[in-house]
Amino acid sequence: EMSLDESREQYAELFKNSSHAALKRKVVFLERNLEQLTLVYQQLVSQNSALRVENQVAERRITRKNERIKSLEMALQDEKEKSEKLIGQLSTHENEMAEIKKMLGAPGKSLSSIPVSVGDRLSGNDPGSPGSLAPRSPGHLYTHGARIVKPLRV
Secondary structure (H helix, E strand, O other): OHHHHHHHHHHHHHHHHOOOHHHHHHHHHHHHHHHHHHHHHHHHHHHHHHHHHHHHHHHHHHHHHHHHHHHHHHHHHHHHHHHHHHHHHHHHHHHHHHHHHHHHHOOOOOHHHOOHHHHHHHHOOOOOOOOOOOOOOHHHOOEEOOEEOOOOOO
8 A cells, every 4th residue: 555655646746747638647547547456356355255255155055965965875775774674574474474374274284283483473472473462561561463452341
C-alpha cells in the first residue's frame, strides 16, 4: 500500500507539472484500471476462500458417505454369510427329513428305530427344536414352538 501511495503521489505530481492532455488522460485511465484490478483481485480472493470452505465441507460429506458405504457393505457380507449358513442348515434338515421319510415309509419302522439325534427332535425331547415340548430356558416355560401355550385355569 505504501508503494501504491507513493506511485499515486508521483502520478499526481507528474499530472500537475505536465501540460500535455494526452498524458493526463493516460494517467487517469491507468488509475481507473488499477482500481478495477484491485477490486477484481479482492473479489477473487474472497471467492477463493469461499470455495476452499465449500471444498472442505464436500470432502467431509464424501468421507461420511464412504464410511456409510463400507459399513453397509460389511453388513451385506455378514447377511450373505448368515444366509449361506441357513441354506446349509436347510439342506441338512431336508436330507434328515428325507431319511426319516424313508425309514417311516418302510413297513415295521417306528420312531424308536430312527437315530437318536433325529428321534429326539421328532419326539420333542430336543429343547432347541421348534416343535419341542421341552422348555428352552426358564423364561420360556409356556412356549411351544412359535405359539404361546396358556396355562389352564381351574
